[in-house]
Amino acid sequence: MCEKRRFSVVGLGLVVLLLISGDILGAAQPTEAAQDGFVPMGEIPPEDQLPAAPLLVAAYAIVWALAIGYLWTIWRRLAEVEKELADVARRVEERESVPENG
Amino acid sequence: MHRRLFPVLSGLSLCFFLVAPVLIVGAPYESTMGLVQKIFYFHFPAWMAMFLAIFILGISSGVYLFRRKPAADRLAVAAAELAVVFGLMGLITGPLWGIKAWGVWWQWDARLTMAVVLELILVAYLLLRQYGGAGSDRLAAGLGLFAMANVPFLYISTEIWRTVHPRTSVVPTLPVDFGVPLWWSLVGFIVLCLALLSLRCRLEEQRAMLDQLYLAVEEE
Numbered sequence: 258m259c260e261k262r263r264f265s266v267v268g269l270g271l272v273v274l275l276l277i278s279g280d281i282l283g284a285a286q287p288t289e290a291a292q293d294g295f296v297p298m299g300e301i302p303p304e305d306q307l308p309a310a311p312l313l314v315a316a317y318a319i320v321w322a323l324a325i326g327y328l329w330t331i332w333r334r335l336a337e338v339e340k341e342l343a344d345v346a347r348r349v350e351e352r353e354s355v356p357e358n359g
Numbered sequence: 360m361h362r363r364l365f366p367v368l369s370g371l372s373l374c375f376f377l378v379a380p381v382l383i384v385g386a387p388y389e390s391t392m393g394l395v396q397k398i399f400y401f402h403f404p405a406w407m408a409m410f411l412a413i414f415i416l417g418i419s420s421g422v423y424l425f426r427r428k429p430a431a432d433r434l435a436v437a438a439a440e441l442a443v444v445f446g447l448m449g450l451i452t453g454p455l456w457g458i459k460a461w462g463v464w465w466q467w468d469a470r471l472t473m474a475v476v477l478e479l480i481l482v483a484y485l486l487l488r489q490y491g492g493a494g495s496d497r498l499a500a501g502l503g504l505f506a507m508a509n510v511p512f513l514y515i516s517t518e519i520w521r522t523v524h525p526r527t528s529v530v531p532t533l534p535v536d537f538g539v540p541l542w543w544s545l546v547g548f549i550v551l552c553l554a555l556l557s558l559r560c561r562l563e564e565q566r567a568m569l570d571q572l573y574l575a576v577e578e579e
Contacts, residue, residue: 307459309394316398316452320405323451324551327444331558338565345572352576 362561368554375547382540389537395459400540402452403530404548406474409445410510411552412438413481417507420500432496433563435503437556439484442506445552446478461523468522473513480506 379400389396416438422431453471454464465471480502487499517526533541 309459312395312455312459313397316455317401319451319455320401320448323444323448324555328555328558331555331562335558335562335565338562338569342565342569342572345569345576349572349576 364557365554365561368550368557372547372551372554375543375550379540379544379547382543386540387536392460395456398452398456400544401548402449402456403541404545405445405448405452407545408548408552409442409449410514411549412442412445412556413477413506413510415556416442416481416484416503420503420507424497424500424504429567432500433567434556434560435500436488437559437563439481439488439503439506440559441552441555443478443481443485444555445548446474446481450474450478466523468524469516469520470513470522470524473509473516477506477509477513480509 383397383400386397386400388394416435419431419435419438422428423435453474457466458464484499484502484506487495487502491498514527517524518528530541
C-alpha cells in the first residue's frame with residue numbers, strides 16, 4: 258500500500274515536471290510572430306537605443322582588469338612560495354651544518 | 360626556462376596590445392551593429408585563447424594519465440586556471456555586446472549554454488585539485504580530457520543549431536578591414552596566454568620544489 262502511494266507520488270511528480278519543462282521549452286522557443294516582429298537596430302528610435310560606447314569601454318576595461326588582476330595574483334603567490342622555499346632551504350642548511358660544527 | 364620565457368612573451372604581447380587599439384579604432388563600423396561590434400576584437404580572441412589553454416590542459420592531462428609525468432600535471436593545472444580566466448573574459452564581454460546587438464544580456468541558446476557548462480567544468484577541475492585530496496590528480500586529468508572533448512562541439516554549435524549567435528564560419532571570410540585587427544588581437548591574446556602560462560608553470564614548479572624540501576626535512 259505504502260509502496261503504491263510512493264509510486265503514485267513519484268508519478269505525479271514526473272507529470273508535473275514534464276508539464277513545467279514543456280512550458281519552459283515552449284517559452285524558450287521564439288514564436289513565428291516574435292521572429293517576424295524583429296526590428297533591425299537602425300530602425301529603433303534613438304531614445305530606445307542603448308549607447309554603445311560605455312559597453313565597449315566596459316568590455317575592454319574588464320578584459321584588461323582580468324588580465325592584470327590574474328597576473329598580480331600569480332606574482333603574489335609566486336612571491337609567497339619563493340619566500341617559503343628560501344626559509345625551508347635555510348632551515349635545511351642550518352640542520353646540515355650543526356653536526357659538522359659539533 | 361620559464362624564467363627567460365616570461366619576459367620575452369610578455370614583452371611581445373605588450374607590443375601587440377599597444378598596437379591593437381590603433382587597428383581597432385581604425386576598423387570600419389559594421390553596418391547593422393555599429394560601434395558595439397568592436398567588442399568582437401577582444402571577445403573572439405579571448406575564446407580562442409581559452410580553447411588553446413583547454414587543448415594544453417587536455418593533452419597534458421592525457422600525458423599525465425598514461426605516462427605519469429609530474430611536469431605534465433603541473434602544466435595541466437596552470438592551463439586550467441588560464442582557461443577559466445579567458446573563459447570569464449568571453450562570458451563577460453559577450454553579454455555586453457549582446458545587450459546592444461540582441462536587446463538582451465543573455466540567451467540560453469546552444470552556444471552560450473555550452474560555454475557556461477565548459478566554464479563550470481573547468482571550475483570543477485580547479486576545485487577538485489584544491490580540495491580533492493589524494494588521488495584527485497588522476498580524476499582531474501580525466502576531467503581535463505573531458506573538457507577538451509567539449510571544445511569542438513562548442514565551436515561548431517552555431518553551425519548545427521541556428522540561434523541569435525553569429526556563426527563561427529564567418530570569421531575566415533571577414534573582409535580585410537575587419538580581419539586585420541581581429542587576427543592581430545588574436546595573436547596578442549595567444550602570446551599573452553603563453554606568457555601567463557609560463558609564469559603560472561613556474562609557480563607550480565616552485566610549489567613542487569617546496570613539497571620536496573618539506574619531505575626531505577620530515578625524513579631527517
